[in-house]
Amino acid sequence: MKLYTYFRSSAAYRVRIALNLKALDYDAIPVHLVRGGGEHLMDEYRAVNPSSLVPAFQDDALTLTQSMAIMEYLEDTYPLVPLLPKDAIGRARVRELAQIVACDIHPLNNLRVLNYLVKHLGQSEEAKTDWYRHWIIEGFRSLEAHLARNACTGSFCYGDSPTIADCYLVPQVFNAQRFNVDLTAYPTIARINSMCVDLPAFKAAHPSRQGDAE
Amino acid sequence: MKLYTYFRSSAAYRVRIALNLKALDYDAIPVHLVRGGGEHLMDEYRAVNPSSLVPAFQDDALTLTQSMAIMEYLEDTYPLVPLLPKDAIGRARVRELAQIVACDIHPLNNLRVLNYLVKHLGQSEEAKTDWYRHWIIEGFRSLEAHLARNACTGSFCYGDSPTIADCYLVPQVFNAQRFNVDLTAYPTIARINSMCVDLPAFKAAHPSRQGDAE
Structure with missing residues (x-):
């Protein structure tokens, strides 16, 4: 592979x-x-x-x-x-959480989009950073509400072992922290992230631990 | 439901x-x-x-x-x-095509994003339309290349019956047409779209056929 x-x-x-x-x-x-x-x-x-x-x-x-x-x-x-629950409702739930990050947050902060803001729309670095933070804040408000209200939320996004949803949450929190987004307003996201980041699988995947890290 | x-x-x-x-x-x-x-x-x-x-x-x-x-x-x-193939590779392929639309095109053209361009970044209607068309053109170039090179592309995005990928393609083409994106450069996308739009299931889902249509 x-x-x-x-x-x-x-x-x-x-x-x-x-x-x-x-x-x-x-x-x-x-x-x-x-x-x-x-x-x-x-x-x-x-x-x-x-x-x-x-x-x-x-x-x-x-x-x-x-x-x-x-x-x-x-x-x-x-x-x-397994990184997806066995039942259809559980699987749907994990996919829903993953897609909130995949569709509603991350695409807006992709490098090619940030480049477009500067090169084609003449935006300043400050406006670019505001944009970046805006979509994380909007997205985290929504993700936090989804997590906080659902009885299936456990130590992780779904239950008490990692799923695909956690594979999405942690890199998005990493990006939020790079751009100094305060996580206080998102206690469930912050709690799950803390739970994940110390696990060996998450640690070894961290950007700083990659061969091409700078 | x-x-x-x-x-x-x-x-x-x-x-x-x-x-x-x-x-x-x-x-x-x-x-x-x-x-x-x-x-x-x-x-x-x-x-x-x-x-x-x-x-x-x-x-x-x-x-x-x-x-x-x-x-x-x-x-x-x-x-x-079934709207997904039976085999893992086929399913992965359909999901890949769907996600190209779901993650790389559509989120950038969402209403809330267009509103941000105008309200917070002071962009003109013309710049907003350019933005909209830009991400469709970028995305369609990529989707066309993915479809054109793969032996599993058939009358539909995958094989000869509709899958989830076609459920993504048709609404995105509808948006492209609303914004006068010329489809000539994307012959596979255009061909599959033509195949789909006359089917009853696609017809009945069309925006103009909804109870809340304007």
Whole structure:
């Protein structure tokens, strides 16, 4: 198995956590998103992923992109350490939480979007940072409310062992902390994040622990 | 079953298609995203979905948000008309295509994002339209490349019957057409869309056919 990854990419970070939780060995192939104008934009990487985004995952002849699709594939093919509940309602719940991060927060703070704000809309660094924080705050308010009101929320996003939802939450909190978003207003998110970050699978996936970390 | 929906919401449109393909009856509860400052922002709807986004889905005691989570739940509980392939690689592929729309295109063109561009970043209507078209063009270039290179692409996004990927593609093409994006450069997307739009399940889900259509 190969994972095309960038140490600070939130989507790659999620997949690294899932691979580690399932104790799957993989080769990390770094794709630098900034150096030389971005290695992800080069023909060599476009041949792997025409979307020019990380991560991309390869398992024998299969090439797969999109973190959720990769994690669902891992769940289907390596079910030994399950990251989704057994029942349909539980699975739906975990997917819902993951998608709140995947669809409502992270896409707005992607590097290509931040670049557009500066290059095409003439926004300042300050306005860019406000934008970044705004969507995290909006998203965390919503995620916190979803977590706080649901009886299935446990030590982790769902129950008392990690699921795909936690693989999404932790990298998003990492991004929030990089941009000094105060987590006080999101006690459930903060509590679950603290629970996760000390686990070996999460630790080993941390951006600072990657071969391409700066 | 209840679906909180807005006729023009792309995410609600996806779920309407899936419900129709599976021939599931549901009550459509309209949530107007513009009138009166937005019914989705009122306490009454926040009690259903703290994210203040449509759609939300209810099945007995279950309330579920996020279109992908809802569709996966429908697939798990009403498998009679399958919208995902039987094999893990096929399922991963369909999810990948769906997520390209769900994560890389649609979130950037959400109403709340367009409002932010105008209200907080002082952008003109023209700059807002350019933004909207830019992310569709970027996303369609990528989706077209993914579809064109894969042997599993058939009359539909995957093989010769509709899947969840088609439920994502059609509403996104509808949005592209509303904003006059020329589809000539995306022949596979255009071909699949033409195949879908005449099917009864897709027709009945079309924004113009909803009770709250304007």
